Amino acid sequence: MHLEKLTLINYKNFKNFETQFDQEINCIIGANGTGKSTVLDAVYHLCFTKGYFNHLSTQNISHGEDFFVIEGRFQKNYKEITVNISFKKNHKKVIKQNGKVYTKISEHIGQLPLVIISPMDIDLIVEGSETRRKFLDGMIAQNDRLYLEHLLQYNSALNQRNALLKYFSANNTFQQDTLDVYDHQLIEFGAQLHQKRIAFITDFEKQFIQQYEHLSQTDEVVSLAYKSDLIEDEFESLLKKSLAKDRIAQYTTKGIHKDDLLFNLADHPIKRFGSQGQQKTFLIALKLAQYNLLNERNKVKPILLLDDIFDKLDHRRVTHLVQLVKEKTFGQVFISDTDLERTKQVVEQTNQSFKIIEF
Numbered sequence: 001m002h003l004e005k006l007t008l009i010n011y012k013n014f015k016n017f018e019t020q021f022d023q024e025i026n027c028i029i030g031a032n033g034t035g036k037s038t039v040l041d042a043v044y045h046l047c048f049t050k051g052y053f054n055h056l057s058t059q060n061i062s063h064g065e066d067f068f069v070i071e072g073r074f075q076k077n078y079k080e081i082t083v084n085i086s087f088k089k090n091h092k093k094v095i096k097q098n099g100k101v102y103t104k105i106s107e108h109i110g111q112l113p114l115v116i117i118s119p120m121d122i123d124l125i126v127e128g129s130e131t132r133r134k135f136l137d138g139m140i141a142q143n144d145r146l147y148l149e150h151l152l153q154y155n156s157a158l159n160q161r162n163a164l165l166k167y168f169s170a171n172n173t174f175q176q177d178t179l180d181v182y183d184h185q186l187i188e189f190g191a192q193l194h195q196k197r198i199a200f201i202t203d204f205e206k207q208f209i210q211q212y213e214h215l216s217q218t219d220e221v222v223s224l225a226y227k228s229d230l231i232e233d234e235f236e237s238l239l240k241k242s243l244a245k246d247r248i249a250q251y252t253t254k255g256i257h258k259d260d261l262l263f264n265l266a267d268h269p270i271k272r273f274g275s276q277g278q279q280k281t282f283l284i285a286l287k288l289a290q291y292n293l294l295n296e297r298n299k300v301k302p303i304l305l306l307d308d309i310f311d312k313l314d315h316r317r318v319t320h321l322v323q324l325v326k327e328k329t330f331g332q333v334f335i336s337d338t339d340l341e342r343t344k345q346v347v348e349q350t351n352q353s354f355k356i357i358e359f
Helices: 036-048 119-126 129-141 145-171 176-216 235-241 243-249 276-298 315-326 340-348
Strands: 002-011 014-020 025-029 067-076 079-088 094-097 114-117 222-227 260-265 303-307 333-337 354-358
Touching: 002 036, 025 036, 025 340, 036 067, 036 079, 036 114, 036 303, 036 333, 114 276, 119 129, 119 276, 129 145, 129 176, 129 260, 129 276, 145 176, 145 243, 176 222, 176 235, 176 276, 176 315, 235 243, 260 276, 276 315, 333 340, 340 354
Parallel strands: 025 333, 025 354, 114 303, 303 333
Antiparallel strands: 002 014, 002 067, 067 079, 079 094, 222 260
């Protein structure tokens, strides 16, 4: 699978931009602020229906304009796929594949698998559990559409339950029967999501440990641990036990929406006990494991985006990535960087075709 052509209209700092890509390696070179990361963000947008660096569609519109358009022409399994995403202020985003509008945006997720490695990945370590949950959900959803549907239904029931708890508090009232409707939905969808998360993490951790060993060339012990309220108790029981607390807090305090994916180095949190080098290795290993698992399950090599990472990585880690590219581990690769000569030196080692786009 690869992206052949990209067209941008009023997307961030691009009023009108069009380019074609090499099916192996594409280098987007320019100083910070020139739009090199915007190109990668647009590619991400085409695959996930939202930007990587800013999820708010209104903030992705060029200054002074009221709409944007992103269009990409892909080749996948010898078929041409054209994806068009348009957004106008105060309107819903419209996503089309080969001219046909999606009735549900979620139907698009997973059709064009993609993995990004970026300096922003550090948020997975330093930020709270929500960031890691989104990462986990995103990985599973790319090859399990039913998981995504259940997640959306769970979140809808959760939002309605929370709104009901606020209503009860504001009006000094309570209706258990009404609350039960949303409790049953949370229990039904939550249990299925919980089981799928456990199964996925079991497979994912094996891939991750293997990648970390290759990258670090050490005997450091790393692990992933799934933390969930549902491991300790049944969801129905949790909701009953936490009801009094929920009514006071006016939101649902227990459930899979509180889950976390713990990152450990020698059984200690890497956030507190890992060096910068160990944390970088940990993050790249996570993303390479994600890539391999997507490749195995979808039988399609995902697009790989390497955003501005060469000046953040030491020579050993760059060499490892180059070797993987050289071995054709990856499909189409997009690289953004500020240094043309450094990038050329790296990609020339891969013995693959490449295109350089300078801003």
